[in-house]
Structures are given as C-alpha cells and as structure tokens.
Amino acid sequence: MTALGSEHITHIQSIAQQARTAMNKVLDGKDHAVRTALLTLFSGGHLLLEDVPGVGKTLLAKALGRAVGGSVRRVQFTPDLLPSDVVGVNMFNQEKQAFEFRPGPVFANVVIADEINRASPKTQSAMLECMAENQVSVDGTTYRMPQPFMVVATQNPVDMEGTYALPEAQRDRFTARISLGYPSAEAEAAMLDHHVESDPLASTPAVTTLQEVTHARDLIRHVEATRELRDYIVALMDATRKDPSIALGASPRAGVHLLRTSKVLAVLAGRAYVTPDDVQQLAVDVLSHRIVPREGDDPQLAASLAADVLRRVPVAGR
Template sequence: MARVIEGKQAQLRMAVTVLLAEGHLLIEDVPGVGKTVLAKALGRSIAGDVRRIQFTPDLLPSDVTGVSVFNQSTREFEFKKGGIFANVVLGDEINRASPKTQSALLEAMAESQVSVDGTTYPLAEPFMVIATQNPIEMEGTYPLPEAQRDRFMARITMGYPDRRAEVAMLAHHAGGDELAAVHPVTDVATVTAAIRAVRAVYVAPVINDYIVSIVDATRHHPDLRLGASPRAGLHLLRASRVVAALSGRDYVIPEDVSALAVDVLAHRILPTVEAQVARRQPAAIIRAAVAAIPLPERR
C-alpha cells in the first residue's frame, strides 16, 4: 500500500488495524488527498473482492443492500445482491447521500448481514466498510447520523503530503494507473485466520477497567453533550488487541489503548455549544480526558 500512498504510514497502519479488528474505517478529508486510493489499495493487497458504492443524493437503499427482482422464466423472485456484498466496500463520499440511504449500512456494519424481504443474507469474511466523506462545510453534504458514526471503529484524516512525498508521488504515478504497483501480499483466508488469532490476545482485567474509565470520562466531561457508547469501548478493546499483535506481543498494555483513543473515540462525541464556540476540537478533548486518567500499574 505504501507504494502508491506516499508518506502516510500511520494512516496505512490504522487501516490494517481496523481490518484485523473486524471494524470499519471512516476517512474524512478534502478531495484529492488519497482517500479512495487507500481503500482500493487495501483491497488489492489482500486479493479480496472490492466494490465501490458512489454515494449520491439519488442513491437508494436497495442500491446498497440489493433488491428482489421477479424472474419471468421461473415465475419467482430472485435476490440481486447490492454493492455491500464484498470483502472491502468503498463507500465513496458517504455524506453526499441522504440519511435514509446511509442507514442501509447499519445492519451490515453491526452484524455482517443484510435483511431484505424477510430473508437474511450473510456477508463475506472478512468484511470491512471504508467510507470517505468530505468535510461538512463543503457544498452538498449531509451530516452522518450519530448511529452511523458509532458503527465506524475509527476515523482518520489523510492530510496533505509533505513536500518530499508529493514530489515522489508526481514522479511515480503521473504516467498511468497509480494502483498498478499494488500486488496481493496475502489472501482472504490468511486474513480471516489472522483475525481469529488476534481474538486470543490477552487483555488483563486492569486494561478492561482502564478502557471503561476512558469511555466513562467522555460521558461526564463538561465540554461534551454526548459521550462515547459501550460499543466504543468494545471497539477500543478490539483495536488494542491488534496493535499488541502487530507489536509482537500476545497481551495488551495501557499504551496500546491510550494511543488509539483519539482515532476510535473522537468521531463519536458531540461537544457542547460552549465548547464549539471556544473552538475546542473533539480530538483535543479526548486527549485531555485520557491524560487525566492514570495508567494502570504493570505487575
């Protein structure tokens, strides 16, 4: 993935972390900084089925989940799968679709299944939604509902590349397909096995208590009118297991948790009006809340 996305190691690592933690990733930034390329590169690198759903104001929920179509020859209804049936689903510019269409993803992201006309269809393994969205201030965007944001394990921003990385990008990719350099380094079966292995990473009771303390702190913070949900704590735990595994450990340490807190929690909270007027950013509020909680002592 780093062959086509220059100078964004932290973002690439977070994308892999979310994949192995069985989560979904929200990428928010201005157009043209590599959001779509990251999603496509991840899908190609695991040799998985990748589908792109271009979210537009006229997109219907059935375009995402699928629809039952009457077959004239068999005189029966047949289910035609929508774009959600893939290993990696790229929801491009998700906040340009109406909230009704955005809600079509809720069941799929939470339960890895789709229910249409009373029938439930399981999704592929692994299954990951990578959604890109433009900043809310841009024309033609809808804010994501709280329930939708809460189903994303993490939110990242790409940011502009530094000068060296941007020069390298011009040299490497100006002549053709920028994804041509991405080749599979593993397969879907191996990724699925890795996901199962990550579940076995040990989490001590004090780590669980530390995670709950962080989540609970957001619910009582004076700058927040909506804190993190119990699902946020579960996502923080799963992502911490992956970070521990990628670091070569079979146990989670407090630093794994604190390092992920901003990416996992900041998009779920809602600042108060006073905090917004004072321009206190959600990420800064989360950092302050985590810093106020003492790290558990190692034994």
C-alpha cells in the same frame, strides 16, 4: 478454541508488514493511515476517512483490498441513491418465473462508501445492518456478507452543501476516524513521478489471502487483556461521559472497538497481551468521532477533548 502462539504472532506480523509495505508504495507519506486501515481490518471494524478531495481516501481503500486479495466495490453516495441501490433488490426472472436476489455493491470484502454524507438518512441507514451484523435483510430474507468485510467510508468536511450529517448511531459503527491530510512536498513530488504515467494500483500485489485474514482475526481475539487494562478502558469511557465540555460521551461500543484494535496493535508489536500504551496510541482515533463537544460538532475539537481525557485518566500502577 485455538491458542495464540508465538508462531501465529510471527505470521500475522509478517502478512501485516507485507501489506503495509505494498500499500505504502501506493500512498506516499501516509503510513499512519495505512497502519490504521490494517488495524481496523484485522479488528473486524470499519473506517471513516474525513478529508478534502484528492488526498488518497479512495486509493487507500483500493490498495487495502488489493493487498489482501479481496474484492473491492465502490458506491458513490448521492441524494437520489436508494437503499436498494446499496444492498440489492429482488428481481423477477421471466424464464424461471420466480424472484431472484441481485446483490448490491455492498457485497464485497472492501466497500468504499464514497461521500457517504451526501446520501439521505434513509440510505445511510441501509448500511447500518451490514456494518453491525455482517448481513442484510431484503424482503424478509437474510444474506450474509462475504468475509472479511470492511466498509471504508469517506466524507468531505469542507463542502457541506447538499449533505446530511452522519447521525451519532451510524458514526458509532465505525471503529476509527482519521484524516489523511495533504502530503509533504517530498511525497507530493514522488506522486508526480509515479502516479502520472502509470497506475500504482496495477502493480500492488496480493500479499495474503482472505482466509488468512479471517483466521488472523479469530486468533487475535485471544490476546490477553487483564482486568486492570479493561478497567482502564472503562475509566476512559466514563471520563468522556462526565466531562463538562462534552455533550455526548463515548458509547460502550467504543470501549469494545478500542480493546479490539489494541489487541491487534499488541500482536503487531510481537505480544500476546495488551498494554496501556497500546490503548493510548489508538484512543484518539477510536473515540473522537463518537464525542460531541458542547461547543459544536467539530472534529478537531472532539479529537482535542479525547486527548485531554487520555491525559487526565490515570493508568493503574503508574
């Protein structure tokens, strides 16, 4: 087991900052989304982007893949999409007189699941194994996903006709859910300057390698989290389950994802230990999509309830 030294922290900070800078050149005024995408990548998780069309959801995922030198594949989810269209299928090779596995688009470092809520529940569930286990099973054979592996799924919260709401079990696989929102007037003017006559992705450099990202993930797992810090996270989870305004609280997996992303945030801040402030910065993005309010499954209400829980639960020693 490799210890996390100061030289490792400095190196991870460097590559994360370079990636953040490169992505921000593509996504004007979306630094929070860029930072969350990088936190999710380095924590080994997946990201759910819920917003209206045209605000840069797909561009964010593509920029992330470019910055880390990884492969990017896009799947447009539609009602007629089959599970085999996502994970792949065994095809008979006439020359070899044998079946061969043809991998689906899910075999990439960054997979863009575009409008994931437009596919049937059967096809949506095809994503579950690869997101949770980093593998898929086809006709009894298991195939490992490339590493690092990250799903960036998008869904449109406005046009709900012909869509299938993501079940709680699948939403729980996503580390965080964010909305990009419309750009500021200044950022939108910059888009008109830079995005009309040229493709901003074309000039996005690879600032690191897949091997470095995978190694950084392994190192970040060794960031220290005290018993008091872990108890604080458990208290947050428990508070969501006991809140009378919440029909379904955060799962145990939510606490695991919150701690993992908090460890990444600690390293990017130059520390080898997690603080309650790290947890508080990320709690709403990590918990809100896992919370189902009693008044209806509304994203903004869920985020508000998560923020209320965060304010109520005391931090030990404060």
